Amino acid sequence: MKPSIPKGTRDFSPEEILKRDLIFDTVREIFRLYGYQPVETPAIENLSTLLGKYGEEGDRLIFRILNSGDFLSGIDRNDILEGGSAKLSSLICEKGLRYDLTVPFARYVVQHRDEIVFPFRRYQIQPVWRADRPQKGRYREFFQCDADVIGSDSLLNEYELIRIIDDVFTRLNVNIIIRINNRKVLSGIAEYIGESAKITDITIAIDKLDKIGPEEVNKELAGRGIPADAIRRLRPILELSGNTQAKLASLREILRGSETGLRGIEELATLFSYISGSPVINGTELDLTLARGLNYYTGTIMEVRAKDVSIGSICGGGRYDNLTGVFGLQGVSGVGISFGADRIYDVMTQLSLFGKTASSVTQVLILNFGEKESGFAIKLRDLLKGVNCRTEFYPDPVKIKKQMSYADARKIPYIVIAGDEEIKTGQVICRKMETGEQKFLSPDGLVSYIRSELGC
Amino acid sequence: MKPSIPKGTRDFSPEEILKRDLIFDTVREIFRLYGYQPVETPAIENLSTLLGKYGEEGDRLIFRILNSGDFLSGIDRNDILEGGSAKLSSLICEKGLRYDLTVPFARYVVQHRDEIVFPFRRYQIQPVWRADRPQKGRYREFFQCDADVIGSDSLLNEYELIRIIDDVFTRLNVNIIIRINNRKVLSGIAEYIGESAKITDITIAIDKLDKIGPEEVNKELAGRGIPADAIRRLRPILELSGNTQAKLASLREILRGSETGLRGIEELATLFSYISGSPVINGTELDLTLARGLNYYTGTIMEVRAKDVSIGSICGGGRYDNLTGVFGLQGVSGVGISFGADRIYDVMTQLSLFGKTASSVTQVLILNFGEKESGFAIKLRDLLKGVNCRTEFYPDPVKIKKQMSYADARKIPYIVIAGDEEIKTGQVICRKMETGEQKFLSPDGLVSYIRSELGC
Numbered sequence: 001m002k003p004s005i006p007k008g009t010r011d012f013s014p015e016e017i018l019k020r021d022l023i024f025d026t027v028r029e030i031f032r033l034y035g036y037q038p039v040e041t042p043a044i045e046n047l048s049t050l051l052g053k054y055g056e057e058g059d060r061l062i063f064r065i066l067n068s069g070d071f072l073s074g075i076d077r078n079d080i081l082e083g084g085s086a087k088l089s090s091l092i093c094e095k096g097l098r099y100d101l102t103v104p105f106a107r108y109v110v111q112h113r114d115e116i117v118f119p120f121r122r123y124q125i126q127p128v129w130r131a132d133r134p135q136k137g138r139y140r141e142f143f144q145c146d147a148d149v150i151g152s153d154s155l156l157n158e159y160e161l162i163r164i165i166d167d168v169f170t171r172l173n174v175n176i177i178i179r180i181n182n183r184k185v186l187s188g189i190a191e192y193i194g195e196s197a198k199i200t201d202i203t204i205a206i207d208k209l210d211k212i213g214p215e216e217v218n219k220e221l222a223g224r225g226i227p228a229d230a231i232r233r234l235r236p237i238l239e240l241s242g243n244t245q246a247k248l249a250s251l252r253e254i255l256r257g258s259e260t261g262l263r264g265i266e267e268l269a270t271l272f273s274y275i276s277g278s279p280v281i282n283g284t285e286l287d288l289t290l291a292r293g294l295n296y297y298t299g300t301i302m303e304v305r306a307k308d309v310s311i312g313s314i315c316g317g318g319r320y321d322n323l324t325g326v327f328g329l330q331g332v333s334g335v336g337i338s339f340g341a342d343r344i345y346d347v348m349t350q351l352s353l354f355g356k357t358a359s360s361v362t363q364v365l366i367l368n369f370g371e372k373e374s375g376f377a378i379k380l381r382d383l384l385k386g387v388n389c390r391t392e393f394y395p396d397p398v399k400i401k402k403q404m405s406y407a408d409a410r411k412i413p414y415i416v417i418a419g420d421e422e423i424k425t426g427q428v429i430c431r432k433m434e435t436g437e438q439k440f441l442s443p444d445g446l447v448s449y450i451r452s453e454l455g456c
Numbered sequence: 457m458k459p460s461i462p463k464g465t466r467d468f469s470p471e472e473i474l475k476r477d478l479i480f481d482t483v484r485e486i487f488r489l490y491g492y493q494p495v496e497t498p499a500i501e502n503l504s505t506l507l508g509k510y511g512e513e514g515d516r517l518i519f520r521i522l523n524s525g526d527f528l529s530g531i532d533r534n535d536i537l538e539g540g541s542a543k544l545s546s547l548i549c550e551k552g553l554r555y556d557l558t559v560p561f562a563r564y565v566v567q568h569r570d571e572i573v574f575p576f577r578r579y580q581i582q583p584v585w586r587a588d589r590p591q592k593g594r595y596r597e598f599f600q601c602d603a604d605v606i607g608s609d610s611l612l613n614e615y616e617l618i619r620i621i622d623d624v625f626t627r628l629n630v631n632i633i634i635r636i637n638n639r640k641v642l643s644g645i646a647e648y649i650g651e652s653a654k655i656t657d658i659t660i661a662i663d664k665l666d667k668i669g670p671e672e673v674n675k676e677l678a679g680r681g682i683p684a685d686a687i688r689r690l691r692p693i694l695e696l697s698g699n700t701q702a703k704l705a706s707l708r709e710i711l712r713g714s715e716t717g718l719r720g721i722e723e724l725a726t727l728f729s730y731i732s733g734s735p736v737i738n739g740t741e742l743d744l745t746l747a748r749g750l751n752y753y754t755g756t757i758m759e760v761r762a763k764d765v766s767i768g769s770i771c772g773g774g775r776y777d778n779l780t781g782v783f784g785l786q787g788v789s790g791v792g793i794s795f796g797a798d799r800i801y802d803v804m805t806q807l808s809l810f811g812k813t814a815s816s817v818t819q820v821l822i823l824n825f826g827e828k829e830s831g832f833a834i835k836l837r838d839l840l841k842g843v844n845c846r847t848e849f850y851p852d853p854v855k856i857k858k859q860m861s862y863a864d865a866r867k868i869p870y871i872v873i874a875g876d877e878e879i880k881t882g883q884v885i886c887r888k889m890e891t892g893e894q895k896f897l898s899p900d901g902l903v904s905y906i907r908s909e910l911g912c
Contacts, residue, residue, distance in 0.1 A: 003505060003563045003783045006551050009498035011564055013571070014578070017494040033841050035818040035848030038473040042465035042597050043499065043553075043583065044519075049459060063500075064522040066549055068587040072541045080536055085528045093522055095462050097499075107459040108467055115469070117865040119851055122470070127499065131524040141498050154851040156830065277831060279838065327459045362491040374612065375733060382735065385489050392491030395575055395610040409573040 008132070008140030014361065019354045020143075023172065023341050024125055027145045030167045031123040034160060036147050039122045041104040043129075047096045053103045053326065061130045064093035097129040101146040102296075102323065102336065109150055110327035118151030118332075137311070137346060148336030150324075155267060158300045158319065159274040161337045165304055165315055166280045168339065173353050175307040176314070179287040182268050183297050183318070185251065188261015189237055189288075192254060193230040202226065206238065207291035214238075237288060244272050244286045251288075267299060283307075296320040300335065306347045314343045361390055363454055365412045367403050368394040369419040376423050380416060383447050389456045407433060414450065464588070464596030470817065475810045476599075479628065479797050480581055483601045486623045487579040490616060492603050495578045497560040499585075503552045509559045509782070517586045520549040553585040557602040558752075558779065558792065565606055566783035574607030574788075593767070593802060604792030606780075611723060614756045614775065615730040617793045621760055621771055622736045624795065629809050631763040632770070635743040638724050639753050639774070641707065644717015645693055645744075648710060649686040658682065662694065663747035670694075693744060700728050700742045707744075723755060739763075752776040756791065762803045770799045816867040819846045819910055823860075825875040826853040832879050836872060839903050845912050863889060870906065 005011060012020065028038075044065060051059050071092045072080075080088055098104055101124045109116060125145045132138055147164060149157045162178060169176045183203075190199040201224035209217050214235070221231050237254060240247045248269055255261030268286060275284050292301045299319035306314055317337030324332050348354055364384055366377045377393050384391040392412070394403045407415050417429040427440040430449060441449055450456070461467060468476065484494075500521060507515050527548045528536075536544055554560055557580045565572060581601045588594055603620060605613045618634060625632045639659075646655040657680035665673050670691070677687050693710060696703045704725055711717030724742060731740050748757045755775035762770055773793030780788050804810055820840055822833045833849050840847040848868070850859045863871050873885040883896040886905060897905055906912070 003567045004502065005498055005505075005563075005567075006500050006502055009500055011498070011568065012494075012496040013568070014493035014495060017496060021494075032817050033844065033846050035821075035846055037470035037817045038468075038477075039470060040468040040473060042461055042467070044462050044465055044585070044597060046460065046462055049461075060524075063524070065553075066520040066522055066545055068516075068519070070541045072544060077537055081533055085526045088528060089522055097521075107461075111459045111461075112467065112469070117862055119862075121848070129500070141500060149851065152851040156824075156849065156851045160849075160851070274834075278834065361488050361493050365491075368612075378730075378734065388489065390489050390491055392577070393612065393616075395605065395608040395612045395616070406573055406575075 006140070008134030008138075010139060010141070018361070019348075020341065020345055022354065023339075023344050023348070024143075024145065026171050027168055027339055027341075028123070028125060030164055030171070031147050033167075034121070034147075034164055036121040036123040039105065039108060039124050040126060041098065041101075041108055041124070043098050043127075044095050045098060045104055045107070047094055049107050049327075050096050050099055050103065054099060058099065061132055062099050063097040063129050063131050064089055065095040065097070067092055067094055098126070099130060100128050101126060101144045101338070102148070105146070105148060106323045107327055109332070110324050110329045113329060119149055119157075120151055121147070121149045123147045137343065139342065143341040145339040145341055146336055148334055150334035151332055153333050155270050155274070155300070157335050158271050158302075159278075161317065161335065162271075162275060162280065162284065162302070163278070165302075165337065166282050168315075169304070170281050172344070172348065174314075174344070174347055174351070175282065176304050177283045177285055177307055178302055178304050179285050179290045180268070180271065180300065180302045181287055181290040182264040182300050184260045184264025184267065184299060185255070185288065186264075186291060188255040188258035188264055189234065191258040191261060192237075193226075193233040195226055195230050198224065198226055202234075203291035204293065206234075206289055207293055209238065209289040240288060244268075247286050247288070248272075264299070271300060292316060292318060296323055298322070302337070309347045309350050311343055311347055313340065314347060315339045362392050362410060362412045363389050363456070364391045364414045364416060364450060365403070365407045365410075366391065366393045366416045366418065367400060368397045369400075370397040373419060373423060377418055380418060380428065380443055380446065383443055384450060387447055387451055387456055389447075389450050389454060414453070416446065462596070464590030464594075466595060466597070474817070475804075476797065476801055478810065479795075479800050479804070480599075480601065482627050483624055483795055483797075484579070484581060486620055486627070487603050489623075490577070490603075490620055492577040492579040495561065495564060495580050496582060497554065497557075497564055497580070499554050499583075500551050501554060501560055501563070503550055505563050505783075506552050506555055506559065510555060514555065517588055518555050519553040519585050519587050520545055521551040521553070523548055523550055554582070555586060556584050557582060557600045557794070558604070561602070561604060562779045563783055565788070566780050566785045569785060575605055575613075576607055577603070577605045579603045593799065595798065599797040601795040601797055602792055604790055606790035607788055609789050611726050611730070611756070613791050614727050614758075615734075617773065617791065618727075618731060618736065618740065618758065619734070621758075621793065622738050624771075625760070626737050628800070628804065630770075630800070630803055630807070631738065632760050633739045633741055633763055634758055634760050635741050635746045636724070636727065636756065636758045637743055637746040638720040638756050640716045640720025640755060641711070641724065641744065642720075642747060644711040644714035644720055645690065647714040647717060648693075649682075649689040651682055651686050654680065654682055658690075659747035660749065662690075662745055663749055665694065665745040696744060700724075703742055703744070704728075720755070727756060748772060748774060752779055754778070758793070765803045765806050767799050767803055769796065770803060771795045816869070817846055818848050818866060818868045819912070820848070820870045820872060820906060821859070821863045821866075821868045822847065822849045822872045822874065823856060824850040824853045825856075829875060829879060833874055836874060836884065836899055836902065839899055840906060843903055843907055843912055845903075845906050845910060870909070872902065 050062055075091050127141055127143050129141050186203055187199055190196050190202050205217050205220040218231050240250050251265050297318040298321040301318035303313045304315035319335040321333045323334055366380055381391050381393045413433055415431050422428045429438055430446055431438045506518055531547050583597050583599050585597050642659055643655055646652050646658050661673050661676040674687050696706050707721050753774040754777040757774035759769045760771035775791040777789045779790055822836055837847050837849045869889055871887050878884045885894055886897055886902055887894045
């Protein structure tokens with residue numbers, strides 16, 4: 001039997017984890033710097049929490065967990081025979097795997113409302129699972145890194161999240177462009193073209209503009225029942241050019257009849273005024289074709305792309321005015337963003353942004369010369385460990401050549417030779433693997449040398 | 457609808473996560489200091505990987521994931537009607553949730569054997585899931601923190617793991633006792649009492665000595681078919697007293713007829729000689745009643761208890777000579793330990809070992825006086841952020857009293873007041889919440905003050 005893992009899942013090797021942790025650590029540090037607090041929710045949620053929150057397609061992609069024990073007990077056999085898979089799964093599964101971090105967070109806020117101090121800034125870095133068709137760059141288990149503020153209407157929150165995005169990617173050395181839009185403007189546009197009721201269809205279609213181009217979007221709009229006249233009225237809006245001020249001015253004119261649309265324009269104007277007066281390093285851009293698929297957004301929406309790699313969105317988010325409503329807590333506004341760790345990893349790999357430092361945990365290997373020399377080697381290891389130098393003592397007294405090739409393969413930068421002779425003279429040998437340079441040092445001298453070399 | 461989570465699972469609040477991370481960070485740092493490398497495996501494994509590895513009871517406790525899509529398609533309806541739950545679950549579920557970190561690691565080693573450099577020291581900190589009956593201190597989702605060395609027979613590895621245990625609990629300020637035994641000695645004892653074939657029953661029974669006492673253990677042994685004469689022969693061995701040397705000497709005499717038993721005694725003697733010659737701070741003890749439930753152990757076994765809290769084992773492990781055999785890689789010896797993060801958390805809570813420092817992420821709150829003062833406040837925030845001070849700017853211009861009580865409830869140690877007046881004079885007010893002390897400071901002065909107060 002050749003062992004394997006389910007398709008769409010991955011093992012992470014030490015090297016991959018050290019790189020990935022660089023992303024997590026950066027995101028976590030920036031979140032904390034802005035006062036976001038960590039929350040974690042269980043991998044397993046009740047299906048009643050998850051179902052109906054992600055659309056029909058989402059419901060299908062939720063992994064369901066079979067009830068424990070004799071799960072068929074009490075179930076009418078006719079239901080099984082006649083109901084088919086969908087019916088049966090609702091009878092034998094009560095729990096499912098976390099599908100995203102937003103819905104469990106909404107559930108968390110409602111469930112713990114009495115302990116939470118609002119406005120509540122929280123971050124959450126956990127895996128999610130989707131029974132998606134596995135394909136390149138899309139996995140069935142992947143990490144999301146979310147930050148949300150809940151219980152505050154202020155656009156300063158949107159601004160803060162943009163600063164967070166800017167800080168994270170600046171620190172990771174990834175050049176990005178942050179595209180920004182507002183759902184109220186999209187509603188205003190739907191009003192303007194006389195198709196308010198079709199706002200969902202319109203946003204789903206124009207969300208694809210980037211991928212499939214204007215002709216195909218128009219076909220899709222037509223397919224979704226938008227009349228040709230409305231499509232014609234829509235086109236010039238999506239093609240508005242000029243800088244942000246110019247676009248907003250044109251929009252103010254076009255949407256003058258829509259109260260919602262004008263509100264959205266003012267929100268955008270305020271947000272861009274915050275941005276223009278501040279040290280945001282990466283580019284931001286008003287993009288009226290940005291729609292974002294999820295329907296719970298009600299205000300600002302944003303999406304981030306890498307400038308130097310074509311890979312789709314690497315971060316996105318927006319404001320939702322009533323996410324907790326479905327769990328019984330009405331009228332609480334929130335805004336959040338989500339970093340796609342896997343895609344950021346791919347971008348950084350393609351741009352060779354992971355330094356050499358991440359390639360080995362271990363900094364020094366002490367060779368093993370046998371039982372007699374072990375005590376001395378362990379003392380050396382303890383000395384180095386005492387100054388926080390990550391040190392291995394090779395556990396078996398095998399041929400030195402084998403131990404050396406272990407150090408090589410593991411990319412351990414320094415090895416220490418302390419055989420019978422060295423112990424007698426009190427001078428051990430330290431070899432820098434990259435250059436082959438060797439030094440004769442006392443144990444204390446070794447510690448000083450390694451400290452100065454590694455800065456530990 | 458009142459939202460809830462499945463029984464046996466937990467939400468983690470910010471305060472809980474900050475405390476728990478103290479444990480994870482300590483364990484991770486010590487693992488790395490000894491050269492252990494991180495590995496992660498998917499939450500979802502094929503059932504063929506998991507089943508049959510944890511005994512019958514374990515198989516029942518594995519959470520199974522319903523196949524996606526039309527999972528009933530192609531299944532004979534008679535199988536469903538007549539086979540019952542067990543039969544049906546094998547037809548409609550191919551995947552299950554990770555039950556521990558050891559079996560997935562064995563699978564990982566075999567699957568990636570060509571990329572791995574042996575001896576392979578790996579650590580893994582991930583959640584596992586068990587459909588156990590939830591009870592106090594026992595959860596259906598909980599974290600394990602494992603370290604294993606695979607591909608080395610040397611007892612230096614056992615010694616190293618004991619050093620790791622000692623370092624972790626010393627750093628966490630938890631007093632512990634490490635109990636050590638050897639499965640070969642237990643086999644020797646089974647031989648000596650003439651019940652070699654019943655070694656599993658014997659270890660299961662004496663493993664409970666601690667919990668249920670000698671009388672009940674004897675009853676259990678009898679119930680498992682061990683003759684009265686054998687039980688009588690066993691008793692004095694389990695009651696051997698004196699120091700480690702004395703116990704080993706007596707055992708050498710008693711088990712002189714068992715080759716396996718003598719090998720186990722020599723392994724123990726070597727391990728204890730390493731320990732006695734080294735700076736292990738916490739107590740270690742040879743405990744012949746220590747058996748550990750899992751049957752894959754073949755050599756050293758160890759278990760850790762807190763001295764000051766009665767809560768059962770908080771860390772344990774041992775050597776297994778053929779864990780990868782079941783996946784097709786024979787003759788690779790390994791040894792590992794697993795820290796129980798939840799129980800360590802409970803021990804530290806009971807002993808009040810979590811400092812105040814963990815109680816708030818945010819160090820400074822800048823109050824919000826309205827739109828006009830926002831720009832100035834954001835600049836202050838950026839200054840503080842620039843020296844890595846975790847700073848929030850309250851997002852809404854609500855009553856100052858409300859903002860103050862937010863700072864109070866969040867336990868934020870410093871607040872900054874920069875209203876119209878302060879901006880004009882260029883002197884902001886910084887209030888230390890604990891003492892009520894207030895200082896008038898320039899923006900640069902504020903940064904210096906906060907740096908010196910927080911050491912950031």
